[in-house]
Amino acid sequence: MQRPPGIITLTTDFGESDPYVAIMKGIILSINPDARIVDITHQLPAGSIQEGGLIIKESYKYFPSGTVHVGVVDPGVGGKRRPITMLADNHFFVGPDNGLFSPMIEVQGHTGIIHLKEKRYWMNKISSTFHGRDIFAPVAAHLSLGVNPFLMGEKIDNPTTLTYPLPSKNNSDLVGEVIRVDHFGNLITNITREYLSTFLKSKSLIIKIASLVLKKISNTYNDVPEGQPLALIGSSNLLEISINMGSATKYLGREYGVGTKVIVRRHSANIEL
Amino acid sequence: MQRPPGIITLTTDFGESDPYVAIMKGIILSINPDARIVDITHQLPAGSIQEGGLIIKESYKYFPSGTVHVGVVDPGVGGKRRPITMLADNHFFVGPDNGLFSPMIEVQGHTGIIHLKEKRYWMNKISSTFHGRDIFAPVAAHLSLGVNPFLMGEKIDNPTTLTYPLPSKNNSDLVGEVIRVDHFGNLITNITREYLSTFLKSKSLIIKIASLVLKKISNTYNDVPEGQPLALIGSSNLLEISINMGSATKYLGREYGVGTKVIVRRHSANIEL
């Protein structure tokens, strides 16, 4: 493998008011002064392993091959969960083995996953509360310099994985759910463009979420008047419910967040929920 | 033109909890691995085109000539609004043609504005919901490498512009308004130092906003006791209403935000509003 590009991304639930993220950056720059560090987000709700995995999955592929992606959503820090690194889709991932990298393990399978053990790639002292600082940041910096991850520990083939809800088919209904609500209040579902296009036989459909019924999939937010709801395939190739110049989460109510069912029915028969 | 410095700034209404900003950075670094990316802010209220323009106007000039400033406040994404780049005051600007760059167009006039059309400078697939990722980030990266903007599309001379409120004179009164409230609760008006100094003939004046009457322009926050209100010419050369060690927006009430009238009267006659 050629020398990696020296880019390291960080995704955590640390927030931005404490020095924790900056401490990781200081360690990285101490080991690789030429590293370029990009924050994905530090605003994951505390302990949101599944949401962290979705965010990393959505963003990693826009970075150059060989980028090192550090994820620290680590409520089990200091306990028995293993620190790992893995190579998937030509990107490196570093963090706790608690399911955070499930979407990447799904892509790659159970190969190329290393249980981090070699302490020479770590800080000298290892706390029981901040492995982002003591293990993951220095390991990421060494990976960004081209250190072979297989030198850093032992291969494992039993990583912890979390399952994400998948849409299900039920006669003429496709039943999915909201998996993420973004900053604009868009309700992003687990129904992909591909899944939807194999399900639908014609353009005639009904989409139902909460009390809202939509009769088509729009191309842009502006296909409906300002303040009106619509469904479209968003920038991540997922069906989303939005409001033109507004927030779907405000429109429907905050109780319709992650986990809310979304039904797509072929033809325009009535839906009874 | 000599090679640009490779600096790219980002101003958006994306917030920092989603991966959208980082995705733009990943694309930029994939095209120009040496780009240095600086966030201006991602906390613009959703769809605040005018406020975005003020923020870009206030900050761009502190960067080196040739810096590329990307602005994405783009509620009309996927509709008919054009993607543009422009060269103004020796800086590049990239984003939607929806008035976001009005303050820079005011500086430069309707020259040097390009309707982006050349798809070889874009991502391969163009979504209808995220041109920040698909068009503006890659175009900015190419500009930061020195690609001539005139190769990227066609010159236009009819950009969309928004008008900002200007102060007006009414006998001995100068009537301006609050155009931005900053993080400290300072109320920043549209009255410039220059405008004020041509209006005033002596140092004798009264400033009135909401129920507050001030009788001078202070030099520093500390010119008045802690917790007391004052008017001064702020760091952007604009008249602002502040509280020493406090927040003017909390002091006056949040209802006196953007759009609130501010009256400056020559001499110390009484003001009746």
Next chain:
Amino acid sequence: MQRPPGIITLTTDFGESDPYVAIMKGIILSINPDARIVDITHQLPAGSIQEGGLIIKESYKYFPSGTVHVGVVDPGVGGKRRPITMLADNHFFVGPDNGLFSPMIEVQGHTGIIHLKEKRYWMNKISSTFHGRDIFAPVAAHLSLGVNPFLMGEKIDNPTTLTYPLPSKNNSDLVGEVIRVDHFGNLITNITREYLSTFLKSKSLIIKIASLVLKKISNTYNDVPEGQPLALIGSSNLLEISINMGSATKYLGREYGVGTKVIVRRHSANIEL
């Protein structure tokens, strides 16, 4: 001294919705195009000089020697407080002489502190409201290029210092207090691991805060069941009160924040407060 690594950190109370932080970065990159800039935090509560000092103290040592740390919590800007730079523990610090750097002055003593006076290292125009932009950013950029700080002004030996509360001993009681509440709701006290280990003669102890009594110091968050409180030595080597998978500040109530007393008693005798 060898050439510094060109790293500059920023710690302010500016928030991230205004262009103020980015303006400082633009100035830094205009002077030192190769500077690498790291945000520590910009979310300090407005005017929180003491909290700013704690954050800088906790983070600076993870950066390479020669890093320049800019701190701007500066409610007295434009008044009589002096702009300073200091060299402590092989790091540079730049900001107002208002006590912000007290923890570093404690490390270093009153040596190596420079009252900034040489205007050729500043911006051309100096406002009375934004020295972060006009003085501290350009000075930091010049320091990151290797300019000798002793050329930038005059040595002083009377810096402003703030005292932080220290724990006290009272027979078998050690009385400390909460000095910081982090993003996770951990209550971080001023009792260091070293202080605690010289105080304790055995492992038998009681810790009391608010109505909560804890009977041991845990090693990790997971030593107690989910949702249960614990005391441990956190990543900064300070005693902290936490909740496994939860927030101590929510558990105890927000009224038990900075300043709340924490009592450690040797042996397991009852504590009466």
